[in-house]
Amino acid sequence: MLKMISEDFSFILVRNRLISEEDREVYIYGIELLLTGLVTTLFLIFLGIIFNQLAFTLLFMLIMVTVRGYSGGYHANSYNRCFLVTSLGCLVGIVLSMRLQVALKLGASLVFLIIALVVLGYVGSINSFKNPKTLEEMKKRKRKVRLLISFNAGLAGLFILSNSEAYGVYYFAIAYTLFFITLLMVIELLQRRYLDEYMERKSS
Structure with a gap:
């Protein structure tokens, strides 16, 4: 449409x-x-309103736009699939944020943050096939990704150290979104590895 x-x-x-x-x-x-x-954007805001999780949704969108804009990762083959992946990712995060008890939410957030810091910190950014960047541009993108994830992880850490249940949605939203971005990056890396292996077998 x-x-x-x-x-x-x-x-x-x-x-x-x-x-x-x-x-x-x-x-x-x-x-x-x-x-x-x-x-x-409008649909994600709608989800945030109907589930009373607008703060989660806004943080999800903000981090997706900033961090994922530089990190790259899995991209769906069509706009419809892209919409579906993003919406489903946000919805899963909303449900987890609503259902997890405080202790589980804290534990999950710490695990998500550690995974994101390790993977995103190591990989940094994935070059795009459609719009490839130069080596120098990729170095700059990786530095920006590491700066952004450090800032977001630090912000989540401050919310956690506040020891206030009211801040649970904030640190969980940050941690979950960074983990979601990491997951998309891992999927893209696995796809490329599988494609390379397939092409090698085909040429041999």
Whole structure:
């Protein structure tokens, strides 16, 4: 549906001579990307409101945009799948945040943070096939990822040390989202390893 809306809107732009026919595909891609981001954002906010977990949702989106924007990782083959993966990831986090008791939430948060710090700290960032970066750009991205995860982990640590149950949603949201980003990165690394092995077997 979003594809159709993007195509219709780009056609209007072409018809009104605001863009050329040659540039239409670029605008279709950009409009669809914008609409997908908007729909995903509104849906996640909706989830946060109906489950009374708006703070969790906002932190989830903020960390996903900042950290994942530099770390890279698994990307779905279509916008619909991307929407599904992101929404499902957020929903699982919301349910866990609501259901886990304080002690379990704290324990899970510590485990999530340790895993994220080790994996994200070591890997840093994964280069994209679609939009590859130079070696120097990748070094900068890895530094930014390590800085961001250190900041977020430190913030979660402050919430934990406050020893207040009211801050549970905050440190769990940070820890869970970093773990979710780590999981997406591991999936991408495994996919690439499997692809490399498959290509080697095929060529031999």
